[in-house]
Amino acid sequence: MGARYDKHDLYERCVQAPELVVPFLRRLHRGAPLVLGEDFCGTAALAREWVRSDPRASAIAVDHDAGVLARAAGAERVELVHADVRAVHAPCDVLFVGNFSIGELATREELLAYLRHAHARLCQGGLFVCDTYAGAGAWRTGGVERRHWIAPGVCVHYVWEQREVDVLASRVLNALSFRVEEQGEIVEEFRDAFLYRWRLWSARELRDALCEAGFEATDTADALGLEESAVCAAQASASDRTVIACVFGFRLGVRRT
Numbered sequence: 522m523g524a525r526y527d528k529h530d531l532y533e534r535c536v537q538a539p540e541l542v543v544p545f546l547r548r549l550h551r552g553a554p555l556v557l558g559e560d561f562c563g564t565a566a567l568a569r570e571w572v573r574s575d576p577r578a579s580a581i582a583v584d585h586d587a588g589v590l591a592r593a594a595g596a597e598r599v600e601l602v603h604a605d606v607r608a609v610h611a612p613c614d615v616l617f618v619g620n621f622s623i624g625e626l627a628t629r630e631e632l633l634a635y636l637r638h639a640h641a642r643l644c645q646g647g648l649f650v651c652d653t654y655a656g657a658g659a660w661r662t663g664g665v666e667r668r669h670w671i672a673p674g675v676c677v678h679y680v681w682e683q684r685e686v687d688v689l690a691s692r693v694l695n696a697l698s699f700r701v702e703e704q705g706e707i708v709e710e711f712r713d714a715f716l717y718r719w720r721l722w723s724a725r726e727l728r729d730a731l732c733e734a735g736f737e738a739t740d741t742a743d744a745l746g747l748e749e750s751a752v753c754a755a756q757a758s759a760s761d762r763t764v765i766a767c768v769f770g771f772r773l774g775v776r777r778t
């Protein structure tokens with residue numbers, strides 16, 4: 522088995538959909554946002570799509586892992602910043618934290634400090650967006666397997682597994698694995714390619730923290746862009762499945778200096 526595939530590339534193909542998220546963010550902002558901040562950006566896939574889809578747009582993408590950040594090197598109008606997200610002060614119109622990365626902040630103190638920092642970075646009318654998952658299914662161990670055809674005859678089996686759950690501490694351990702098949706034959710496996718130990722914040726906890734951090738208006742929406750929080754509420758009450766919720770807040774006031 523040769524090393525022909527790359528786990529970050531497989532992650533982008535199987536986990537992310539920046540072509541859906543970018544128009545969703547622009548709609549949610551309701552104005553004409555030009556500057557995106559992507560915090561906890563990984564390979565900065567969202568930032569790259571943000572600038573690709575509008576020639577006037579620019580982005581600041583922040584991650585403390587230099588290796589993963591280097592994969593976005595050379596993207597025009599994307600400033601790559603190798604730092605802790607709390608050390609970056611560059612202003613932006615939209616600040617996005619994707620794929621449950623808000624769970625990297627383990628305590629409420631850390632969450633509040635980060636959200637105050639995020640609020641200070643936003644221009645007037647600016648929008649902060651993060652996602653989380655909720656519902657009874659969010660607190661179960663188990664997995665989801667999906668297949669993605671990435672080229673003719675090439676299939677990637679993507680497995681997302683919630684391996685550990687501590688309901689009292691609201692902490693989870695998630696593992697992402699990939700198996701690549703060419704013409705039905707397994708050619709490469711990436712078991713536990715990514716492991717994440719997260720604090721699983723509820724949508725309500727995140728909204729309360731956004732309010733406390735100074736965001737003047739907050740709401741939730743379906744992560745794929747269905748517009749109203751009622752959609753999330755309806756899904757959550759319809760069954761015990763896991764619901765992905767996007768939580769957002771606006772900075773309406775005049776920018777502090």
Ligand SMILES: C[S@@+](CC[C@H](N)C(=O)[O-])C[C@H]1O[C@@H](n2cnc3c(N)ncnc32)[C@H](O)[C@@H]1O
Pocket residue numbers: 537560561562563564583584585586589604605606607618619620621622625717
């Ligand atoms: C789940 S990945 C998310 C990648 C990407 N945002 C996405 O949508 O798929 C979380 C990323 O956050 C980065 N990270 C974790 N804590 C950080 C911090 N305090 N400051 C900057 N980056 C951080 C990790 O290096 C990792 O690349």
